[in-house]
Amino acid sequence: MLFLQQNKNSKFMKEYIEILKKVPLFNRIKDNELSAILSCLSAREFSYKKDDYIWDIEDKITEVGIVLSGSVNIIKEDYWGNRSIISKAESGKVFGEAFSCSETSKLPISVVACENTKILFVNYKKIITVCSSSCKFHSYLIDNMVKILANNNLKLLRKMEHLVKRNTREKILSFLSEQAEQAKNDSFEIPFDRQELADYLCVDRSAMSNELSKLKDEKILEFHKNKFTLLSDKK
Amino acid sequence: MLFLQQNKNSKFMKEYIEILKKVPLFNRIKDNELSAILSCLSAREFSYKKDDYIWDIEDKITEVGIVLSGSVNIIKEDYWGNRSIISKAESGKVFGEAFSCSETSKLPISVVACENTKILFVNYKKIITVCSSSCKFHSYLIDNMVKILANNNLKLLRKMEHLVKRNTREKILSFLSEQAEQAKNDSFEIPFDRQELADYLCVDRSAMSNELSKLKDEKILEFHKNKFTLLSDKK
DNA sequence: TTTATTTTGTTGTAAAAACAACATACTTGC
DNA sequence: GCAAGTATGTTGTTTTTACAACAAAATAAA
Numbered sequence: 001m002l003f004l005q006q007n008k009n010s011k012f013m014k015e016y017i018e019i020l021k022k023v024p025l026f027n028r029i030k031d032n033e034l035s036a037i038l039s040c041l042s043a044r045e046f047s048y049k050k051d052d053y054i055w056d057i058e059d060k061i062t063e064v065g066i067v068l069s070g071s072v073n074i075i076k077e078d079y080w081g082n083r084s085i086i087s088k089a090e091s092g093k094v095f096g097e098a099f100s101c102s103e104t105s106k107l108p109i110s111v112v113a114c115e116n117t118k119i120l121f122v123n124y125k126k127i128i129t130v131c132s133s134s135c136k137f138h139s140y141l142i143d144n145m146v147k148i149l150a151n152n153n154l155k156l157l158r159k160m161e162h163l164v165k166r167n168t169r170e171k172i173l174s175f176l177s178e179q180a181e182q183a184k185n186d187s188f189e190i191p192f193d194r195q196e197l198a199d200y201l202c203v204d205r206s207a208m209s210n211e212l213s214k215l216k217d218e219k220i221l222e223f224h225k226n227k228f229t230l231l232s233d234k235k
Numbered sequence: 236m237l238f239l240q241q242n243k244n245s246k247f248m249k250e251y252i253e254i255l256k257k258v259p260l261f262n263r264i265k266d267n268e269l270s271a272i273l274s275c276l277s278a279r280e281f282s283y284k285k286d287d288y289i290w291d292i293e294d295k296i297t298e299v300g301i302v303l304s305g306s307v308n309i310i311k312e313d314y315w316g317n318r319s320i321i322s323k324a325e326s327g328k329v330f331g332e333a334f335s336c337s338e339t340s341k342l343p344i345s346v347v348a349c350e351n352t353k354i355l356f357v358n359y360k361k362i363i364t365v366c367s368s369s370c371k372f373h374s375y376l377i378d379n380m381v382k383i384l385a386n387n388n389l390k391l392l393r394k395m396e397h398l399v400k401r402n403t404r405e406k407i408l409s410f411l412s413e414q415a416e417q418a419k420n421d422s423f424e425i426p427f428d429r430q431e432l433a434d435y436l437c438v439d440r441s442a443m444s445n446e447l448s449k450l451k452d453e454k455i456l457e458f459h460k461n462k463f464t465l466l467s468d469k470k
Numbered sequence: 471t472t473t474a475t476t477t478t479g480t481t482g483t484a485a486a487a488a489c490a491a492c493a494t495a496c497t498t499g500c
Numbered sequence: 501g502c503a504a505g506t507a508t509g510t511t512g513t514t515t516t517t518a519c520a521a522c523a524a525a526a527t528a529a530a
Binding site: 076078082084086097098099100101102104108109128142143145146147149150151152153154156157158159160161163164165166202203204 | 313
């Protein structure tokens with residue numbers, strides 16, 4: 001575990017400056033201010049291997065995570081080990097902010113590394129509490145946090161739009177339509193393998209594969225591995 | 236439509252002061268400050284009849300809603316009129332904050348009055364923008380908004396916990412367990428009739444009724460109308 | 471390259487859900 | 501109290517899904 005000290009930030013910054021500039025939490029923060037902010041927020045970096053648990057259910061957390069490289073799945077596992085994927089966070093994305101911002105006691109989800117992944121943790125309380133030196137950046141940080149929280153709400157709502165569909169076919173089409181819309185292109189890559197997609201849409205993998213094949217037969221879509229193309233205007 | 240002027244607030248305040256004191260948006264705001272705040276936020280009250288649309292899908296909104304009396308369903312309807320209930324907001328609850336807080340263009344959901352309902356609308360921009368007179372309340376309002384957004388995230392996650400369940404029985408039990416937990420009692424009332432509950436859990440009403448009867452036969456739960464009791468420790 | 475491992479697709483069967491149609495119970499207005 | 505309308509429960513049929521078991525393809529390791 002590497003606690004970033006003021007003097008270590010410069011090295012760290014060089015490596016991830018391009019990522020950090022994209023992180024919505026640091027919106028409107030200038031490049032040369034970032035280093036000071038990271039110190040102020042007690043930022044620390046940590047590395048994980050594929051399938052490592054970054055947070056486990058019922059953990060008590062006080063930090064917000066930022067994906068520097070790799071990606072993580074926010075998942076929910078039940079009693080019998082059935083996994084559901086709530087969402088995936090790729091590089092530049094913030095996760096865990098809702099748990100830190102509310103006075104929730106125990107984490108209702110787990111966060112797992114999908115691959116070798118580096119996470120930057122920042123202390124949440126220091127984001128929303130105006131610091132003793134009345135650091136002028138905090139108002140930016142709070143504004144950014146409001147946006148992140150609101151956007152995460154919308155993201156959950158969009159995901160819910162897939163889950164409310166009553167059958168597998170509609171769930172698949174709902175998801176793929178969203179992906180096409182995001183990519184602004186009828187051809188696009190999805191961030192999931194088949195098992196992950198099934199866990200994300202909360203259906204059986206083989207049943208989903210079967211339905212995908214039918215959709216291919218009906219010339220509604222084409223796919224190869226993670227690359228999909230929607231053919232009809234059935235959105 | 237009644238636009239609240241400064242001088243009309245006193246009358247309004249008297250009627251709803253008890254509700255307003257509970258509204259999380261006004262947390263830490265003193266009773267005698269509320270009137271000024273409401274003016275500052277261009278608060279306006281509006282009445283709706285059962286089944287009236289308060290907001291319709293693709294509306295552009297600039298306000299946050301607060302339920303003064305009655306209740307509303309946040310719903311999603313598809314092409315063929317299938318209704319899914321995302322959530323229900325009862326008196327004292329804030330809704331629509333995520334849409335106002337993000338730069339979303341068009342509303343992805345609709346909001347419908349479940350009964351005769353009064354809504355207080357407040358201008359969102361005025362909540363998060365420090366006003367010209369540097370009104371000291373805004374920092375409270377922003378802090379409150381962060382909490383509301385974070386809690387709404389958690390609420391959507393909790394709802395998602397029901398939807399990820401792969402069959403109707405598990406969805407029902409997941410929902411009822413949550414209700415029991417909220418009520419801190421194995422006996423509780425749910426805010427939905429059967430059709431609404433089915434639309435909330437995204438299952439067929441008759442299939443759900445059937446499953447409820449089975450659960451009753453198996454002595455896992457009892458119910459009469461909206462009053463349920465969980466009998467086993469199957470949570 | 472060959473072998474082992476993982477991922478994806480396929481098929482048949484059993485279980486579950488949706489659907490439709492109707493019975494019964496409960497509300498509401500007259 | 502009665503009639504009309506609404507809500508809930510029940511049942512049988514059709515469709516869909518989960519599950520299991522395996523085949524084929526792709527990937528990683530030796």
